[in-house]
Amino acid sequence: MANIREHCSWVHQSAKDEATSKAMDLVRMAVAKSRLLEPQEEAVTEIEPSALVIGAGVAGIEAAKSIAKKGFQVYLIDKDDTIGGYLNRLTTVNFDFKSTSDMIEDLRNELSSFDNIDLMLESEVTDAKGSIGDFDVVIKTGKKKTELKVGVVVVATGAEALEEKGLYGLKKIPEVITEEEFNHRINTEGALPDDATYAVIHCAGSREDESLEGARTWCSGICCTVALEHTLELLEKHPESRVFHLYRDLRVHYTSEDKYREARKKGVVFIRFDQDSPPEVKKGDSTAVRVEVMDQILGAQLNLDVDYVVLATAMIPPETNKELAEIFKIPTNMSGFFMEAHPKLRPVDFQTDGIYVAGTATAPKPIDESIAQGRGAAARALVPLVSGIRKAEAIVSVVDPEVCVGCGTCEINCSYNAIEVVPGDGGHDYAVSNAVLCQGCGKCAAGCPAGAITMKHFTDDQILAQIRAALSDMPANRPRILTIVCNWCSYAGADSAGVSRFQQPPTVRDIRVMCTGRVSVTHILEAFRQGADMVWISGCHIGDCHYVDGNIAFERRYAIAKKIVEKAGLEPERLQFTQISASEGPIWAEKVKELTEIVEKLGPSPLRKK
Ligand code: SF4
Ligand code: SF4
Structure with a gap:
């Protein structure tokens, strides 16, 4: 498809001649690809x-x-x-x-x-x-x-619930127990005295400092709420009990906040401590356990003599x-x-x-x-x-076993376990792509050192033909930016700029691929060889890639391409990589303006054909 509406006529309304010339380029690019198209079939499982x-x-x-x-x-x-x-x-x-x-x-x-x-x-x-x-x-x-x-x-x-020996004295001091044990004793006749004192310690083994080896950095999500529920259950059955909750942050959701308010009303004392000075739990003299804690709000050291310490421990996999x-x-x-x-x-x-x-x-x-x-x-x-x-995607990878050297790069790179190296005759291992699992991102094809992988509907020949068509007719006085955009974010971002008529210079000729992970160093170098003044790759924001990490895979390739471009004597600014999402039409239009200014300052590429 040649998108001469959103990507051309609607965004270059005051540059009619240049818009017409761009429309002709876009049609020529589409024809160049169409000549190489082949019928595709969807695998059915x-x-x-x-x-x-x-x-x-x-x-x-x-x-x-x-x-x-x-x-x-x-x-x-x-x-x-x-x-x-x-x-x-x-x-x-x-x-x-x-x-x-x-x-x-x-x-x-x-x-x-x-x-x-x-x-x-x-x-x-x-x-x-x-x-x-x-x-x-x-x-x-x-x-x-x-x-x-x-x-x-x-x-x-x-x-599972963490039960780490030594955590605040757990399994060393018998009166230090977990929430599960506490819950059990509350509901067992005679297992707890009527008027005991408790210190409940939150985040026991959760939200640990990430610089520590093997740290459990995550919030266990439910323990604050569970700790409050058990305390209220205790006070229901043993109203004479005294309870202190020692917490870093109270993370209770939705209606569970009511449990916090109810606990306060019932006399539960909440003491906030800092991650750097957690409570210390020791065997006590006058009571079973002594808990020493720096109250962050009062700024005072408190010594709590309690009968039990209850740990709201981490949930672990x-x-x-x-x-x-x-x-x-x-x-x-x-x-x-x-x-x-x-x-x-x-x-x-x-x-x-x-x-x-x-x-x-x-x-x-x-x-x-x-x-x-x-x-x-x-x-x-x-x-x-x-x-x-289940109908699989028609856009899938296909490996030529004769060309494949069995290096396994594709197997490591694929986020869908859709390609694997299998043993072949005479020790010639080769990769096989599973058409049912393949999602068609093209990351494997762009990264294959042997060029053994063909991406259906986005073959190297088709992309290179589009690049050559885009750069085959360049007026000497007009800068030309060859752009390769991912289907899901930046192509849609350019569309959204078009729908909103955000005006932009007519310098860009864009090629759509499914993912920036499909873009290889060869594509970039060919665009420069054909005389592009700038090559601009644009995809999803990091973390938003439709194929998990295709944009991250391209980021690594981009660093390599940048070095090659510099070694070839071109200014590194001539190669650009951005992340623009489908909703960022204004950002797309602004970026086209910004890159056009850069390329105008740089002047024509020295590799332009005279
Ligand atoms: S990356 Fe290429 S050469 Fe290596 S195993 Fe995969 S298909 Fe074969
Ligand atoms: S195209 Fe993407 S999903 Fe398919 S085999 Fe290659 S890397 Fe995996």
Whole structure:
């Protein structure tokens, strides 16, 4: 397509001759690409009508029920010998005195009412192959191995509570206990005295200084609220108790703030401390424990003689996440929790199609959010299950095994596990691209040192033909900026400038690719060789790349290209890289003006053909 409206006539209204000349260039560029176009086919995959849900906590159970309700076979597995996950560690939840054992019993009864949910306890995944619609998974239960074929996978492996020996005296001083233990004792007749004094320490093992090795830097999200709930529960049952809450910041959400107000009304004392001077917990003389803390607000050192210290400890990812991440090739973040495709736009998807995630597997969260995510993940998983087929993108990578040298660069670079090196005859390993998983970003093609990868619909020949067409007819006195823009952000940003008629100089000739990750050093050098006065690559903002990190991959290539440009004797300013989003039409127009001024100051490229 030659976009001679938004990218030309609407944005150069007072430069009619130059706009006409640009329109002719854009048409010539489109024709140059069209001559090389080939029909594309979308790969179609049949979807196996069954799901594997890993983790039988509240999120996993909710996902399993939602999928089973639509009539699909579900295999629900858990490494423990019971369902319920973290619920088993608590006695009551949400301060409505709902007993967790009753909740687990209700869930068990509900699950057993489904003929199409196969519950496998004390089981774990030991191997998995395949892709969306066709996963072959091996489940180990004791010594028995079961091979399953499933169409989709939901990961709901949950989180665990930290129990670190020595943390504020935990497991060294018997009266230092966790919130789970506190919850248990509150609900056990005679387990706590009627008029004891408590110091509840928040952020125990959470939000640690990131400069420390192995620091748990994350906020565990729910512990402030849970600590308040347990305190109110205590005061309900033992109203004579005295409670101090030692906190850095109180992070309670929505209606949970009412619990804070209620606790204050009931006489709970809140003491703020600084991260650099955390409370010190020692064995006491007059009482079981002494807590020394610098009150940040009073600016005074306080010594609290208490009967119990209760720790609102961090939620941590299970160790088994690492193995599962390797088996399914799904990412974990620095903390060890699984990493969703996008926290806002795709919170229950992995980048790899057909694998979804729910609950505290990605981060600590309350039970209601975990249940909602279980439903969300099921809804996503049901899309391919219900349709029965999945059509893959037609724009995919294809590897020429004869040219490939098996270096594995593409395998490392691909964010979708869509390309892998396989053993070939006579030791000639080569890469194979999976058309079902490939998202068509082109990062692999731009980075392949052997030039073995062809990106359908965005081949090197097509891009180079557009570059040559854009620069084939350049009046000597007019600067020419060759621009390569990503489909999702900067091309749309230029469109939005056009729709709003933001006027800009007619210096730019733009080429659309799916992602800046597709832009290779060869494309840039060819544009300079053809006489471009400036080469400008523009994509999504860092963190917003439609393909995870294509713009970051290009950033590395940009640094290399910049050095080559300098060595070739060109001013480095002649090569530009910007990030402009789809909504930043005014910024696009301003950038065109700014770059035009730069290129006018620099003068024509010395490589321009005379
Ligand atoms: S980067 Fe290129 S040469 Fe290396 S394995 Fe991939 S396709 Fe083959
Ligand atoms: S085009 Fe992108 S998604 Fe497809 S194999 Fe290459 S790097 Fe992976």
